[in-house]
Amino acid sequence: MLIIACILVVFWQQDSVHTEDVSVRSYNFTGKDIRLVGGNSELEGRVEILINGTWGTICYDGNFDIRDADVLCRMLHSNLSALEYYTGSRYGYGIGSIFYSQIACWGTEQTIHMCSSDTGVFCSHLSDVGLMCTGCPRTAVHTYGQFEHVNITTNGDLYTGNCSNGTSTFQFMYRCGLNGSWEEYGQKCGPIDVRDVRFVGGVGPYDGGVEVLVGDTWGPVCGYSYENGRSYYSFAAVFCTMKGLKYVTHRTTWRQNTTNGFIGHVQCPSNADHVNSCNYTTVYLCTYQLSVACEGFPLNISSVQLVGGSSSFDGRVELRVADRIGTISPNKFEFEDATVLCKMIGLNASLFNVDYAYSVRYPMIRDLQCSGQESHINNCTYTTPHSFTNYEKGAVTLLCTECGRVNFDVIITGRGLPNTPVKTMDLGVISKSADLW
Numbered sequence: 388m389l390i391i392a393c394i395l396v397v398f399w400q401q402d403s404v405h406t407e408d409v410s411v412r413s414y415n416f417t418g419k420d421i422r423l424v425g426g427n428s429e430l431e432g433r434v435e436i437l438i439n440g441t442w443g444t445i446c447y448d449g450n451f452d453i454r455d456a457d458v459l460c461r462m463l464h465s466n467l468s469a470l471e472y473y474t475g476s477r478y479g480y481g482i483g484s485i486f487y488s489q490i491a492c493w494g495t496e497q498t499i500h501m502c503s504s505d506t507g508v509f510c511s512h513l514s515d516v517g518l519m520c521t522g523c524p525r526t527a528v529h530t531y532g533q534f535e536h537v538n539i540t541t542n543g544d545l546y547t548g549n550c551s552n553g554t555s556t557f558q559f560m561y562r563c564g565l566n567g568s569w570e571e572y573g574q575k576c577g578p579i580d581v582r583d584v585r586f587v588g589g590v591g592p593y594d595g596g597v598e599v600l601v602g603d604t605w606g607p608v609c610g611y612s613y614e615n616g617r618s619y620y621s622f623a624a625v626f627c628t629m630k631g632l633k634y635v636t637h638r639t640t641w642r643q644n645t646t647n648g649f650i651g652h653v654q655c656p657s658n659a660d661h662v663n664s665c666n667y668t669t670v671y672l673c674t675y676q677l678s679v680a681c682e683g684f685p686l687n688i689s690s691v692q693l694v695g696g697s698s699s700f701d702g703r704v705e706l707r708v709a710d711r712i713g714t715i716s717p718n719k720f721e722f723e724d725a726t727v728l729c730k731m732i733g734l735n736a737s738l739f740n741v742d743y744a745y746s747v748r749y750p751m752i753r754d755l756q757c758s759g760q761e762s763h764i765n766n767c768t769y770t771t772p773h774s775f776t777n778y779e780k781g782a783v784t785l786l787c788t789e790c791g792r793v794n795f796d797v798i799i800t801g802r803g804l805p806n807t808p809v810k811t812m813d814l815g816v817i818s819k820s821a822d823l824w
């Protein structure tokens with residue numbers, strides 16, 4: 388009698404699970420004119436829409452944002468909204484038509500066809516939009532990493548990914564339950580303790596890609612793709628503030644090689660002086676990196692050298708600041724400035740010029756102003772441009788000699804070319820003859 392009762396209970400439980408199974412599978416994606424391709428489930432993937440019997444993709448451009456993503460998810464099922472959107476290789480590249488670009492929805496439209504848009508014929512499949520859709524409210528989920536997979540399960544949709552605390556990698560897991568609310572499982576890997584910040588790959592020490600130190604590992608500060616549609620001017624400043632510098636500007640740049648990161652989507656109180664007092668999500672895979680430009684203290688220029696000339700007496704001026712090397716912008720450059728630079732390598736200035744062919748890098752300093760009496764460039768004034776806005780062609784070149792200033796006007800006039808710039812190459816030869824005098 389007892390045994391029979393137990394069997395009945397087991398049957399009843401299985402029945403109940405089965406009922407739930409049916410209720411979640413009632414997302415009916417059949418016959419829709421939209422599908423998500425290349426993901427782990429029908430709730431994630433590259434967006435493909437059906438127009439006049441042809442499947443095609445949608446172009447991701449600077450205008451695409453979460454409102455457009457919401458409309459696309461709603462086309463899939465009226466209960467769905469967008470959790471994330473992507474571009475690039477995440478879900479593979481589509482083939483055939485690209486129907487729309489420059490999509491601008493209010494977010495309430497029934498279909499993407501009702502939104503303002505442009506043709507996608509000038510787009511590439513490299514920019515196909517990818518989506519993750521969810522039946523739970525977006526604002527309620529506090530992510531600790533970039534979502535990697537969505538699985539549709541009997542008890543709701545599972546959103547999983549990896550995150551790192553600097554020394555260990557964890558898997559986090561959120562479930563959008565059948566009742567439309569988020570449940571968190573797995574290990575939490577935030578908040579983390581950011582110990583320091585640095586800027587890499589810029590022209591000087593005050594600009595470049597932002598990296599933070601967590602544990603004993605440096606990792607990039609990331610941005611999600613949906614940052615494009617939003618204003619983030621408030622948060623990037625904290626990374627300058629942490630270094631005692633003034634914030635100038637920021638941008639997010641696509642990282643060709645996706646690498647592990649730590650934090651992203653940073654939002655700070657207006658008076659934040661450290662990123663540890665900000666909200667952020669920990670990010671495992673960094674597809675976009677935050678870069679900033681700051682300004683502040685004068686640079687600590689340790690040495691000057693001349694390169695690319697005919698000897699160590701002439702060539703393009705290179706400044707060394709810690710482990711970085713940079714050039715000097717010709718803007719406002721004068722003989723007094725040349726005097727100080729040559730003095731630093733134990734010589735007298737003879738002539739300066741501009742290497743216009745040298746445009747590979749941005750200058751490290753600009754508007755250099757020395758009186759000529761200084762013994763070191765650190766005693767002169769200058770501004771520090773950054774790689775975001777001040778594109779300048781050319782770098783200052785110098786001819787330094789052991790003698791005084793040579794009257795090149797005579798030589799140039801003698802050639803009958805009064806306005807022709809003297810090339811460093813010519814000066815090398817002249818320098819030798821000048822030395823003989």
Ligand SMILES: *[C@@H]1O[C@H](CO)[C@@H](O)[C@H](O)[C@H]1NC(C)=O
Binds near residue numbers: 411
């Ligand atoms: C959609 O939402 C309605 C109302 O909340 C609910 O009754 C229905 O079960 C949901 N459908 C799915 C597939 O989640």
Ligand SMILES: *[C@@H]1O[C@H](CO)[C@@H](O)[C@H](O)[C@H]1NC(C)=O
Binds near residue numbers: 415416417418
């Ligand atoms: C799913 O939708 C299609 C098209 O509307 C319909 O033919 C099909 O019966 C639906 N399937 C279920 C299980 O409701």
Ligand SMILES: *[C@@H]1O[C@H](CO)[C@@H](O)[C@H](O)[C@H]1NC(C)=O
Binds near residue numbers: 438439
């Ligand atoms: C779809 O076909 C209709 C009728 O042939 C045509 O008017 C319309 O422009 C087509 N739409 C697209 C997006 O090609």
Ligand SMILES: *[C@@H]1O[C@H](CO)[C@@H](O)[C@H](O)[C@H]1NC(C)=O
Binds near residue numbers: 538545
């Ligand atoms: C999600 O589904 C895939 C296969 O579809 C499976 O390999 C993976 O383990 C599942 N992940 C979770 C968290 O259930």
Ligand SMILES: *[C@@H]1O[C@H](CO)[C@@H](O)[C@H](O)[C@H]1NC(C)=O
Binds near residue numbers: 535548558
């Ligand atoms: C996430 O972590 C698991 C186990 O640690 C690993 O197998 C997987 O490759 C990781 N995913 C990514 C995208 O790195």
Ligand SMILES: *[C@@H]1O[C@H](CO)[C@@H](O)[C@H](O)[C@H]1NC(C)=O
Binds near residue numbers: 566
């Ligand atoms: C939704 O269901 C979960 C259990 O699956 C429960 O913990 C949670 O409180 C429920 N939320 C609401 C709003 O009913």
Ligand SMILES: *[C@@H]1O[C@H](CO)[C@@H](O)[C@H](O)[C@H]1NC(C)=O
Binds near residue numbers: 552554555602603
């Ligand atoms: C990361 O997590 C591991 C395992 O929980 C822990 O041992 C380690 O101290 C953590 N690292 C940091 C920097 O918090």
Ligand SMILES: *[C@@H]1O[C@H](CO)[C@@H](O)[C@H](O)[C@H]1NC(C)=O
Binds near residue numbers: 643644
């Ligand atoms: C990306 O990685 C590939 C192979 O690992 C390498 O050849 C390439 O130079 C890298 N590109 C960048 C921009 O780092």
Ligand SMILES: *[C@@H]1O[C@H](CO)[C@@H](O)[C@H](O)[C@H]1NC(C)=O
Binds near residue numbers: 654655656666
């Ligand atoms: C940080 O998150 C908390 C809790 O979600 C929120 O109340 C607060 O406004 C957020 N702060 C910022 C600067 O976004």
Ligand SMILES: *[C@@H]1O[C@H](CO)[C@@H](O)[C@H](O)[C@H]1NC(C)=O
Binds near residue numbers: 687689709
């Ligand atoms: C400037 O750099 C030199 C080494 O190149 C170092 O000895 C000196 O302490 C630095 N000065 C400042 C103010 O950072």
Ligand SMILES: *[C@@H]1O[C@H](CO)[C@@H](O)[C@H](O)[C@H]1NC(C)=O
Binds near residue numbers: 762
């Ligand atoms: C350069 O500046 C330092 C400190 O600011 C000062 O001690 C030194 O006298 C200055 N030298 C010249 C030549 O201006």
Ligand SMILES: *[C@@H]1O[C@H](CO)[C@@H](O)[C@H](O)[C@H]1NC(C)=O
Binds near residue numbers: 789790791
């Ligand atoms: C610089 O030129 C002056 C003469 O104008 C000379 O006395 C001095 O020795 C020169 N200095 C160097 C370092 O060659």
